[in-house]
Amino acid sequence: MTTTDMPRPVDADPGRAVSKKPPRSAGGGGLRRAVPATTLLWILACLYGLPVLWFILSSLKPASDLFSYPLTLVPRNPTLSGFRAAWDSANFSQYFINTTIVCVITTILTVGVSCCTGYALAKYDNRWLKAFFLCILATTMLPGEVMLAPSFLVVRDLGLYNSFAGIILPAVLTATGCFMFRQFFLTVPDELVEAARIDGARELSIFLRIMVPISRPIMLTLAILSFQWRWNDYIWPLLMLNDPNKFTVQIGIQSIVGAQNINWSVLLGASVISMIPLIAVFLVFQRYVMNADINAGLKD
Numbered sequence: 001m002t003t004t005d006m007p008r009p010v011d012a013d014p015g016r017a018v019s020k021k022p023p024r025s026a027g028g029g030g031l032r033r034a035v036p037a038t039t040l041l042w043i044l045a046c047l048y049g050l051p052v053l054w055f056i057l058s059s060l061k062p063a064s065d066l067f068s069y070p071l072t073l074v075p076r077n078p079t080l081s082g083f084r085a086a087w088d089s090a091n092f093s094q095y096f097i098n099t100t101i102v103c104v105i106t107t108i109l110t111v112g113v114s115c116c117t118g119y120a121l122a123k124y125d126n127r128w129l130k131a132f133f134l135c136i137l138a139t140t141m142l143p144g145e146v147m148l149a150p151s152f153l154v155v156r157d158l159g160l161y162n163s164f165a166g167i168i169l170p171a172v173l174t175a176t177g178c179f180m181f182r183q184f185f186l187t188v189p190d191e192l193v194e195a196a197r198i199d200g201a202r203e204l205s206i207f208l209r210i211m212v213p214i215s216r217p218i219m220l221t222l223a224i225l226s227f228q229w230r231w232n233d234y235i236w237p238l239l240m241l242n243d244p245n246k247f248t249v250q251i252g253i254q255s256i257v258g259a260q261n262i263n264w265s266v267l268l269g270a271s272v273i274s275m276i277p278l279i280a281v282f283l284v285f286q287r288y289v290m291n292a293d294i295n296a297g298l299k300d
Contacts (some may be wrong), residue, residue, distance in 0.1 A: 059083070059268035066264050082269030086256065089266060092273065094245060095252040100277075102167055102237075102248065103230040109172045110226045111219050117173070118181020119211055123193060133182070140175045144235075152239055166240045167248075171230060177222050184218045185211065220285050227281055231274075249274045 054073060058066060059082055061075040086092070121133050139147075151170050160166035188211070196206045212219075234250040241247060247255070253270045256263070 055268065056272060059272045061265070063263065063265040082265035083273060085266045086270035086273060090252045090255055092252060095247055095249045098246055099231060099248040102164055103227050106168045106171050106230045107223050107226040109168065110174060110177055111223050113172050114174065114177030114181050114222060115212065115215060115219065117178045119185050119207055121178065121182045122185035123190070136175045136178050148235065148239065155240065161240060162242055162246070164246065167237055177226070180218055180222055181215065184215055188214065224282060224285050228278055231278055
């Protein structure tokens with residue numbers, strides 16, 4: 001039994017190209033999946049941004065238009081009288097200087113202390129350090145109001161009442177900062193530290209020349225958060241300060257509120273003024289945080 005190879009049919013038109021289906025785009029499915037998520041994010045952004053936009057535009061309205069009916073988003077007669085009255089009615093220039101001093105010093109100390117604490121908790125194996133870390137985390141389970149009375153008594157007995165040091169020192173060590181640095185340093189391979197020790201580097205040199213540079217993204221993130229916390233802090237400075245020349249911005253805004261009535265135009269203007277440094281700090285440092293390479297200097 002023999003088999004013969006059957007000749008393949010020859011295309012009658014050699015010049016005609018064989019039609020092929022175009023390959024399905026690999027990014028098409030990803031684009032379809034991204035559209036609902038992006039739409040949802042835009043909806044949430046609008047929901048959160050609308051009150052802020054209303055707040056800022058309301059600060060440009062005269063007092064007579066704030067509660068006029070029907071309510072309008074865009075001011076009919078925009079004016080800066082609320083900002084000028086807020087700046088002139090209180091010593092805002094001194095309040096800004098005081099708050100800036102407190103925020104800058106507290107932020108620097110918070111970042112430095114948290115970095116040192118996080119490195120020790122991550123790279124040293126000691127049961128007492130683990131117990132200390134649990135104590136730090138336990139402070140996050142207590143409301144801040146619970147710690148006000150004992151903190152006030154300690155600061156008063158140390159002779160720091162009515163001083164900037166009484167505001168700064170209790171806010172230096174934060175559980176959030178220690179936890180952030182500890183979790184970051186846990187991702188750094190122990191072999192990197194051991195190699196530095198074998199090469200003869202001391203512990204302080206390892207920390208300053210290796211660990212601190214690669215933790216720059218966490219340092220900038222904590223710096224932004226710490227500056228924001230201290231700038232918006234109201235209760236603790238209110239308890240610690242009784243000298244008007246040492247008041248912070250938030251206490252200055254509260255002083256605008258009268259006992260019988262509230263000038264909402266002035267209050268809104270003062271509130272918007274207090275937001276400007278926070279927005280400026282975030283816009284300046286956001287670029288460094290987003291562009292930083294967390295794994296810089298580390299190789300497998």
